[in-house]
Amino acid sequence: FMNETLRTDSESNSSKRVMFMNETLRQRSLRTIGETTYKDEFDDMTLGRKTARALSSLSCTSNCYNPAERQKVDADEESSSSKNAPSLDKAWEYFEHQILPRRLVKDKTDSCLGKYDRAEVGEHIKKTKLYPVWSTPIDDMADFGVGVVLHFSTIRFLAILCFVAACINIPNMVFFASEEYGSKVRGNIESKSDWYLIGSALCLNTQWEACPTCTEEPWEGDTWQTFPRAEDRLATGLKDGMEVKFIKRNLCDMNGTSLMYGILTISSLVIVSIAFYYWIYSQKKRIRLYDDAEHSSADYTIEIKNPPKIESSLSPDVWKQWFETTFDELEVAGCTIALDNEKLVNAVAKRRSLILQLQNELENPEDFDIDNMESYVNQLEKVPKWKKILCFATSPDDIVKAIIKETEYVAELASKDYGVASVFLTFQTQGQQRMVLDELLVPTFFSSRKLNDEKYMYEGKILKVCEPAEPSDIRWGDLNIWTPIRVLQILVTTLVSLALIIGGGYIIKYARTVSPGFAGYAITTLNLITPTIVRMLTTIESHPNESSCLASKYLKITAFRWTNTALIYWVITPFTDTLADGKLVESIFSVFVLDVTLTPILQIFDIWGFLKRHCFAPRATHQRKMNLFFKSGTCDIGERSTNATRIMFFTLFYSAIFPGGFIFAFVIFSMMYWLDKFSVLRKWEQGPMIGTSVAKISNIFYLLALAAYAIMTFNNYAMFPFDNVCENGILIDDYIGEWSLTRMDGTYVEPVELTEDSSEYFFCNQNILRKFQFPPTPMNFLEDTSDWISARRETTANTLAWFMIVSVVIIAFTIGLHTIVKVFKHLFWMDYKMEKMTEEERTNLEKCRFCDLDEIKLYVPQTKIDGYMFPFLLCDVDEIDDQMIGWSDPDSDYDTHNIIFDIPQIAEKKSASRELSTDAAFVSDTNEEHFEVVDGIEVVDGNGAPIVDGNDAPIFSIIKSWNPVD
8 A cells, every 4th residue: 555655656755755654654553552641642752662663563573573562462362351461652651751851732931931841750631742852952951950951051162162172273283294294304204004193293204213322221111200111112233243222213393383383282272271261150150041041949949957856847837837937928838857767768768679679580570469478489490509609699588588677677767766857948939048048048157147137046046058959859868867977988989989990090001002992992991881880889878969979970980081091091101102103192093983983873872772672671571571671871961071071181181192182072072962962852761950060070170171281282292202312413433334123022123224424312301291390380391301302392392381380370279269269158158149139130039939830849758769660759748739749650649659658557547547559569467566656657456446656756758838828
């Protein structure tokens, strides 16, 4: 039918054919796809889902591609229940509605928000669509957090900056590719064998020269100034029984372009420096702009970090009354009281994780009942010892024992009292939040002097308040961990990171002995696996929010990548190999090429994700496991930002000898912008709203990269030609003739003939970067450099030296002053500057009320457990609107995802007031004697009579919201 139609429509244009084929594909796919929850339009589906539907509908591919569909058909034919048969389309539906971000479909633009409004996860009441990749404005990327939009704006800025720097450095690249660079002295000039290295400072024109005073000691690499060992630059010459040392000299020459090179290089340094400083110091304005463009829960909320440990602090109504009576024209929209119950929360979560581990061993996980665990152990096969050792597999018996142990531990923790750790209060307008912060925000020291009125003291105590992180950013299981424990954990992971960096250095050193290209692959591989290693390390750290965790990972990954990519290779490369063929320059090129090709290919094709969605998922035996194959990694802006800083640092670090790196960097950043945007909107799982901590830390690293740029530009120019060879005078007659040479490593080289025009040379250490002298002045830096720096180059060298000194001083002053001011403000002076706002700014703050913004939510305590499709709630949510939670499961009630009902008495108490829709399989009918009555719960005895325990203190967080006042 399709072929016949295409023949009759042969005169139609290609777009009509494509539309027809899409419609045919849609009709075919509908034949085998049953009823779904969201009823998505075919055109709004991802390409992967369209492909899956097409392959599932074709008779020639359906059995092979989607066995789960055949399983469902067979169940229908046998008249058996097909209720539990998995549906691949439902799994794709889960991917598109629970994993990927979606926007609300609206008739007109809301005056409070941007072009698109982000829908809550799993929204199934309002109509939603996927964000368009190409047309989503960068401002609307703030829907995923200000940190996300700052990342994209920074990538765009870096791409433009590298393009400008590349244009400035084109004359230098042309000079390095010219005959003038390497043809002014005698010797056979080899044409550059690899076109891609044209434009770099690679020097192939070398020659052996007599060096009677040379010894092997400076080449052994036994000292810091001569490390590492170089065996191919010194040789022993023999002629008629006479033995003389020979040294290899680079014949490339920069005298012809010293003035032009200096002007272009200094221009590039100045423009890049000014651009970075402008970008960094305009960041505060951009943060405010992006923050105002997208309203978030944090804009309406304050966090009280030191609530009094008294009974009234456990009542949301008390907090609401105090704030509304203390401040004029203030309305509280919601209140969350977080307890210091981190141990209980983590224990209950661990118990659920263990139960899931046991469920995954069963053929029908949905039939799991915790009271039948021992029978499951007898049914399951025992895990062989080799699998326990090699795969770290756990036997079912050990899992059951761990569940029982964790259940007893949960029971023990549930019997304890917990105090208030933090209080989150959400107000109806941003103006009310700013007013409260302006009055209550006090420094660490002299807080009593800053407080304007004693009426702002709660029960005689000065409250420490701040604007919190976003609700999805809060790590409720780590919110109140003792600070010394946090510091100790970070110290341990930092030491382990340093050990791994050293290990990575040895790997790169070994790879370099194989070939520069292999070293490039080693560096790229380490850069790719570093985030996974760091992610595993940071799991033992406790952070109050995800932004803090991302900052920790950012610092470690940056240390890994900067060290592995640039610093280690620079240290382990012999100084005289800097411009040598097949050495440092080729390795730099290899890293750039892999960043342009391999890294983007792995990101866009997502091979592992493709296999999970199209190979493993269709063969899953039940819906939950099938859905889990569609879970993907979250948007890790910290990792992506450190990749950007690495590329910029690497480009600037080696720009003096490889100016073509700016072109590569421009291409890399351009691809990174669109690939990251595609990944956020089409591949990565929705993560927490990312704050600005990573972007602010990145500023420091960009300044450090700028300092490295100034230092390396001067030193690479002053150390040219990187051969440690200086001319001594006219050669004596005895040395004239042909010499047979043997290098230090025992390799024979072609005979060298010395003539009457030959000169005598001596060893001179040109590595001035390792000969630091104090005070750091151009005179000290350039001392004893006249042996290899000509008078024509000396002026440029002095200018670059002064620019380096001034740049380093300014950057050090900038970082130091910023740190001092930040610490001083935190300790002695804090002000939200509410009084300095204009009337227009005040009006804008009152314009959008919290109750009118459907897609922002309250601070609802919840946690994610690996292996489960949805988060677990950590509080009773009966006293808030369901829309305030921030996500929804179209197939289940919130009770199913509320972990507090794993405590039997809490479930009993709630059941007395309303019907629960929890999964009873997770609460044992036989272990209730382990639990004391908690949370003021009346437990029903055997006769139905309530039993009241004296302990009525809550063990889980408390949350409540109120209807707005007209």
